[in-house]
Amino acid sequence: MVLDGAGFNRPVRRLPLSKKDDRQMTDELEASCPGIVVRRPVPEEISGGEHHFDPALGHAISSWQAWATDAETRFRGSSGGVLTALAEWLVESGHSARVIGAAADTNEPRRTVAVQLGRKSDFLRQAGSRYAPVSVAAEGYSLSPDSVFVGKPCEVAALRQIGEFRGIEDRPLLMSFFCAGVPSQLATDRLLSELGIPAGSPLRTLRYRGHGWPGEFYAETMDGVRGSTTYDASWGKQLGPSMQWRCKICPDGVGESADIVAGDYWKTDDRGYPEFTDSSGVSALIARTKRGHQTIIAAVEAGIIQADPLDLRQICSIQPYQVERRATLGARLLGRCLAGWRIPRYVGFHLLRLASESPIRSARYAYGSLRRSWLERFRT
Numbered sequence: 001m002v003l004d005g006a007g008f009n010r011p012v013r014r015l016p017l018s019k020k021d022d023r024q025m026t027d028e029l030e031a032s033c034p035g036i037v038v039r040r041p042v043p044e045e046i047s048g049g050e051h052h053f054d055p056a057l058g059h060a061i062s063s064w065q066a067w068a069t070d071a072e073t074r075f076r077g078s079s080g081g082v083l084t085a086l087a088e089w090l091v092e093s094g095h096s097a098r099v100i101g102a103a104a105d106t107n108e109p110r111r112t113v114a115v116q117l118g119r120k121s122d123f124l125r126q127a128g129s130r131y132a133p134v135s136v137a138a139e140g141y142s143l144s145p146d147s148v149f150v151g152k153p154c155e156v157a158a159l160r161q162i163g164e165f166r167g168i169e170d171r172p173l174l175m176s177f178f179c180a181g182v183p184s185q186l187a188t189d190r191l192l193s194e195l196g197i198p199a200g201s202p203l204r205t206l207r208y209r210g211h212g213w214p215g216e217f218y219a220e221t222m223d224g225v226r227g228s229t230t231y232d233a234s235w236g237k238q239l240g241p242s243m244q245w246r247c248k249i250c251p252d253g254v255g256e257s258a259d260i261v262a263g264d265y266w267k268t269d270d271r272g273y274p275e276f277t278d279s280s281g282v283s284a285l286i287a288r289t290k291r292g293h294q295t296i297i298a299a300v301e302a303g304i305i306q307a308d309p310l311d312l313r314q315i316c317s318i319q320p321y322q323v324e325r326r327a328t329l330g331a332r333l334l335g336r337c338l339a340g341w342r343i344p345r346y347v348g349f350h351l352l353r354l355a356s357e358s359p360i361r362s363a364r365y366a367y368g369s370l371r372r373s374w375l376e377r378f379r380t
Contacts, residue, residue, distance in 0.1 A: 001135035007184030008244050009133040032162035034154040035246055039161060040348030041257055044289055054312040055354055056323040057286070058256040061293045063315060065265050066285040066307035076127040078209040079264040080281035082305055083150060083175055086260070086295065088123040089304045090148055096173065099123075100140045101150040102130050109206040109219075110188060114139040128210030131183050131239045145170035152179050153255040160257045173291065176255030178263030178284075180321060181247030183239040191238040192219055195227025208234070213281035214264070249336070251329055251346040253322050259292030260285070265310075266318045284315045330355035331362035335369025339377060 001009040017025065030036055043051055043059040052060045067080030073088075074081045090096040098118045103126040105111040112134040117123060137155035140147075149159060149172045156176045163171045192206075193199060195217075202222040209215035209231055217234035220226045255261030265284040267277070285307060287293035299305045316323050330351030333343050355362040 001138050003133060003185060007133065007186035007189075007242070008182070009135050028162055028165055031165040032158050034157050034161075035344060037161070037345040037347065038154070038157050038251055038349075040252075040346075041160065041288075052312055054316060055350075056316055056319075056326045057254050057312050058252075058288070060286045060288055060312060061290060062287045062296065063310050063312050064285040064287075064296065064307040065310045066262075066283050066296075066305050067281055069303055069306055073124060073127065074281055075212065076124055076210050077281055078127075078129040078215065079213060079262065080283040081127060082262050082283040082285055083177065083260075084123055084127040085304050086175065086299055087117070087148055087150060089299060089302065090173070090295070091117065091119055091121070093302070096148045097144070097146045099148040099150060100136060100143060100172075101126060102134045102136050104130065104206060109203040110192070111185070128207050128215070129177070131208045131235065132188050133182055133185050140172065143172040145172060147172040148175060149173070150175045152176065152182070153252050153257065153261070154179075154250065156255060157252065157257040173260075173295065174258045176258035176261045178255065178261065178319065178322060179247075179250075179253045180240065181243035181250065181253075184242040184244070187238045187242035191217065191229070191234060192227065194238070195219065195229060197221060197225060197227050201225070208239075212278050214278070246344075249329060249333060249343065251326070251349045251351065253325060254319075255286075256288065259289045260287055260295060262286075263315070263319060263322075265315070268318050284310060284318070286312075286315075326351075327354050327358065328362065328365045331365040332369040335366040335371075336373050338366075338370050339373030341373055341377070 002012045004010045040058065052063065066082050068074040068077060068082055068085035070085065073085050077084050087099045087101065091099055098116055100114060100116055102112055103115045105113045112130040112132045114134060114136045115126060116139065117126065136151040137158050140149045140151065140159055143149055149156070153176050156174045159174065160171070189199070197219050204220045204222050206219040208217055214231040216228050216230050218228040254263070262283040262285050265282040267279070285296065287296050296307060300307050333351065336343050
């Protein structure tokens with residue numbers, strides 16, 4: 001995966017392959033790449049328990065509001081430090097051998113890279129979200145069952161799908177987070193420039209969030225030049241608008257293929273929209289599998305995280321973007337198809353059924369998508 005001129009990671013073939021290997025890799029790509037297909041996982045059967053389901057959030061065995069009990073982990077994390085706390089505990093306690101995730105490049109903090117963490121690793125240093133391209137799945141596709149993978153929902157779907165295609169029953173513990181999409185790397189560079197950070201100047205640190213909730217975008221050069229802005233401003237004005245098109249039609253920003261998924265449990269105003277006032281981080285935490293549920297329960301019993309039961313409908317109320325995107329996606333995809341563009345296959349999400357529940361709104365979205373797609377076709 002190589003960063004292209006638009007600031008996004010794209011696949012590049014580096015080595016020639018035999019016809020047999022080429023066919024095998026093509027088959028695996030077509031069966032697992034989320035740019036081609038995303039399949040909603042079949043929910044696990046629960047003995048003596050109850051399954052929960054919401055059209056926008058998918059299936060769940062349990063759902064919680066949660067945060068790391070360690071104050072420093074909670075402070076540094078993007079929304080309560082839950083995934084950081086779980087990852088470190090799983091490795092240090094011997095439940096898992098390693099964690100694959102994403103972090104700032106130590107040599108060039110402007111860039112984000114995949115990292116492998118084991119015992120004695122500095123998990124706190126890797127805490128916090130990275131709103132930039134990174135290909136964690138490229139490092140995690142061959143992980144052993146005693147590993148933990150932390151990645152975007154699409155990457156988790158890719159690992160799960162390639163494992164199913166290969167007939168692998170035992171897989172790593174898959175953890176993910178609510179995702180709005182991947183911004184261009186160029187947006188980070190532009191934001192740094194706006195904050196007075198000279199292009200090419202060596203950075204000591206760059207963080208997108210954390211150090212409070214929701215935290216702020218912060219960068220500091222080796223010479224001590226600093227720049228910062230609010231999370232709302234950094235995402236709303238630079239990072240979010242640069243998002244790649246595939247993310248705008250994502251059927252699964254809520255990590256349905258993961259064992260455990262976390263998202264911001266925002267405070268909301270009277271309209272139900274998030275407020276970005278600074279406070280102690282809290283995550284909405286969902287266990288989608290028995291393995292995920294058991295991991296959360298064990299972490300609570302070990303005192304690693306604090307977790308209180310939370311209804312899926314409460315999570316919907318503070319994640320309006322994810323709810324709206326899922327409800328309108330079928331109509332937007334229809335408009336795209338009518339304009340003659342190819343789209344990925346999304347299996348099991350019932351997107352057209354969701355769109356049919358609000359026909360007038362869906363017709364408006366379908367027309368808007370058709371119009372934008374026609375204009376894009378003429379431009380290309």
